[in-house]
Amino acid sequence: MVRVVKKPEERKSEIIDVACQLFLSKGYDSTTMKDVMRHLGIAKGTIYHYFSSKEELLEAVIDSVAEGEMMRLKELLDNIEGTALERLEHLILSGSNQDADDEHKELLDHLHQTSNAGMHIRLLAKVVTKQAPLYAELFRLGCKEGIFTTDHPLECAEFLLSGIQFLTDMGIYPWTEDQIERRWIAFPKLIESQLGAPAGSFSFLLKTSSAR
Amino acid sequence: MKVQIGNESIMYNEIKEAGCTLFRSQGFEETSVADLVQKIHIREQDFYIYFRSIDELLEVVWSES
Numbered sequence: 272m273v274r275v276v277k278k279p280e281e282r283k284s285e286i287i288d289v290a291c292q293l294f295l296s297k298g299y300d301s302t303t304m305k306d307v308m309r310h311l312g313i314a315k316g317t318i319y320h321y322f323s324s325k326e327e328l329l330e331a332v333i334d335s336v337a338e339g340e341m342m343r344l345k346e347l348l349d350n351i352e353g354t355a356l357e358r359l360e361h362l363i364l365s366g367s368n369q370d371a372d373d374e375h376k377e378l379l380d381h382l383h384q385t386s387n388a389g390m391h392i393r394l395l396a397k398v399v400t401k402q403a404p405l406y407a408e409l410f411r412l413g414c415k416e417g418i419f420t421t422d423h424p425l426e427c428a429e430f431l432l433s434g435i436q437f438l439t440d441m442g443i444y445p446w447t448e449d450q451i452e453r454r455w456i457a458f459p460k461l462i463e464s465q466l467g468a469p470a471g472s473f474s475f476l477l478k479t480s481s482a483r
Numbered sequence: 484m485k486v487q488i489g490n491e492s493i494m495y496n497e498i499k500e501a502g503c504t505l506f507r508s509q510g511f512e513e514t515s516v517a518d519l520v521q522k523i524h525i526r527e528q529d530f531y532i533y534f535r536s537i538d539e540l541l542e543v544v545w546s547e548s
Contacts, residue, residue, distance in 0.1 A: 304542050315541055316511040323507060324548040 283321050284335070285311060291332045299329060299390075333394045341401040348405055355413035356468075360475045362409070391443075395436055403428040410466060420467030427465055434461075495533045497523050502540045503548055511541055 277285070289310045293302040304315055304325070322328040344362060351361045406428035413419035421427045437443060438454055446454070459473035501523045505514045516537050520527050534540045 304545050314512075315538055319506065319511045319541060319545060323545070325546045326548070 279321075282313075282317070283331075286313075286318060286321055286328070287331050287335050290328050291336065294329065294332060299325075329390060330393070333390065333397055337394065337397040337401050340398065341405070344402060344405055348409075354418070355409045355416055356418055356472055359406070359409050359413075362405070363476065364478065395433075395440070399429055399432045399436060403432055406432065413466070413468070418468060418472070421465070431462055431465060492533075494525065494529060498525075498530060498533055498540065499544055499547070502537075502544045506541065506544065 286307060289307055290302070293306050293310070297306065302325075304318055307318055307328075308315055318328075322331065347365060348358065348362055351358045353361070403425060407425040410419055410421060410424035410427060414421060414424065435458060439451065441451070456477065459476045460470075462468070462473045462476070463470060498519065501519050502514070505519060505522065509518075514537065516527060516530050519537075519540075520530055534543070
């Protein structure tokens with residue numbers, strides 16, 4: 272085997288990428304170190320050097336998925352002009368229903384399948400903590416514009432994201448169609464009251480629920 | 484004569500634990516079967532009852548820890 276010297280960070284992210292593909296295609300439980308090794312052509316010791324357990328590797332995969340998703344949204348947000356509410360609408364509407372989101376969903380589905388509940392919750396938590404600052408920034412802007420009123424924009428974002436994400440996760444709550452629809456219909460009003468926003472300002476959310 | 488209770492025998496777990504400790508402290512590349520058996524005072528052939536190689540031990544330790 273030819274020894275290729277790579278930068279540690281590069282090597283690490285290579286391992287994470289391959290592991291992510293393997294976890295998705297083979298499942299977390301059936302993925303072995305040997306699989307990762309074969310795909311990358313590196314020695315077992317090398318993998319061990321970066322990740323001293325499989326769980327640590329999964330943690331890194333989860334982090335990278337959540338980080339990638341956050342960066343995608345951040346980029347999206349940087350390119351939207353408008354009021355806080357307009358930008359929020361854009362962020363929420365175009366933030367979902369995209370390829371990257373599908374991939375993210377696939378990972379989530381997989382976490383359900385393998386009854387990897389702990390891991391699943393950790394991914395949800397990671398997504399919330401990474402994305403909340405983006406939303407908080409818009410909430411802050413909204414407060415400046417006088418459309419929102421909150422003293423805790425970050426916590427408000429975390430609260431709303433956790434609540435919505437957790438409640439609409441069918442792997443956690445096995446809602447029927449009608450039950451989930453009921454929740455989606457209630458969310459705009461709940462968000463408006465959290466943010467002290469004018470009635471109807473979050474009605475655009477109803478569009479996403481019917482698209483689901 | 485050793486009593487073996489499936490895979491969950493005491494020695495099996497002892498080997499796993501020692502493997503974990505050694506891999507962490509001195510690195511996988513630097514750990515040999517000889518180091519390991521010396522550490523927990525077992526014979527080398529006992530190691531091979533449970534694991535085909537040090538690689539296999541690493542795989543198990545890595546997946547389970």
